[in-house]
Amino acid sequence: LLHPYILSQISPFFRLISDHIRSQTNSITFETELITMHEELSLPLQNPLYAGVVVVGGGLAGLAAAAYAARSGRTVTLFEKASQPGGRAMTNHRAGFSMNLGAHALYYQAEAGEVLRELGVPYSGKEPPSLFALSGDKLHKLPLSPLTLLRSTLLDAPAKLEMSRVLAAVMLANTQSLQRMSLQEWLEQHVRHSQLRALLLMIARLTTYTNAPELLSATLFIDIMRKAPKVLYLDGGWQTLVDGLRQAALDAGARIVTGARVVAVEHEERVQGVQGV
Structure with a gap:
């Protein structure tokens, strides 16, 4: 069953x-x-x-x-x-607008895209040109690469410095040893700056549609950060x-x-x- x-x-x-x-x-x-x-x-x-x-x-x-x-x-x-x-x-389709009840972006280069291709399910959409975070009443471009990290107005200088160390830790992490560790535990070990921790938790919510860092696998989050899969906003x-x-x-x-x-x-x-x- x-x-x-x-x-x-x-x-x-x-x-x-x-x-x-x-x-x-x-x-x-x-x-x-x-x-x-x-x-x-x-x-x-x-x-x-x-x-x-x-x-x-x-x-x-x-x-x-x-x-x-x-x-x-x-x-x-x-x-x-x-x-x-x-x-x-x-x-739901109302007044010419399509409103998704749950998820809104498809990681078409990840496992879901592979399954949809295997089953012959067609879809189309567009990649977002840029990603932004709203902090207070201002929009800030998300620092998802070394260049955007340097230019970002979302993080202060100490948070930027720590994020560079965190990104290095992500790339070097042995995910096999993290199988039983939650994202919350991993953040407590590797991230001290509250501003950076809030940003990483936001990225986790955005990419996994899950707001439970104490239950979310650290391995899953690290894999997502490494791969940085592209997304589509689906037509219809x-x-x-x-x-x-x-x-x-x-x-x-x-x-x-x-x-x-x-x-x-x-x-x-x-x-x-x-x-x-």
């Missing part, structure tokens, strides 16, 4: 989902056959009681999981509690990815059931099914 959390649209989790599907073809994930549901749940399926794979949640990760599993030849049913799939990747918003992944899952043979909230997983030694309301 695959249960992608609705916030798992962050790029590395795309790869986690697809790698799991590729490597677990003989595991319990694909052995469950019976889907037990409460009588209140009406499923518009030809054969609603049986599926080789059940995906709970129709966000980006759930749709990608369903597409990969169906492409592997499995019988796949995806349950989404909302009236339409997408989760926090949905886009993230809904284009939702629609593309939904179509990829359907084309592969997956069944998508909306308005079906799964509340429990029935299991003993192995998964027996799911219950919904």
Whole structure:
């Protein structure tokens, strides 16, 4: 049983989902056959009681999981509690404007871009010409390179000096030894200047869509700082990815059931099914 959390649209989790599907073809994930549901749940399926794979949640990760599993030849049913799939990747269109509910920029050179290419999901967009930070009532260009660091008006001289040391530490860090360290712990060890710490926390929130440095992996943040992946602001918003992944899952043979909230997983030694309301 695959249960992608609705916030798992962050790029590395795309790869986690697809790698799991590729490597677990003989595991319990694909052995469950019976889907037990409460009588209140009406499923518009030809054969609603049986599926080789059940995906709970129709966000980006759930749709990608369903597409990969169906492409592997499995019988796949995806349950989404909302009236339409997408989760926090949905886009609302109002008065000619597209407003993303959650994430707003796609790291197309990272894992998400690779998964979208594998599944044949088209998208287009533009890279932002410059990145700025708002401090007080002034905009400052983000110091993301040695040259912009020297010219930046966002940091004072001591913070700039410390940032040069921090960037060196990022490039030299042994990420294997940091697997169990949080970003918060890493910052406490390497960053003393409060202004610089605030900037790095802002970059972490911006690049990972996560405001929990005590839980965020230091390794993930360091990898992002090293790679400095480029982003796209998508034409039509993230809904284009939702629609593309939904179509990829359907084309592969997956069944998508909306308005079906799964509340429990029935299991003993192995998964027996799911219950919904």
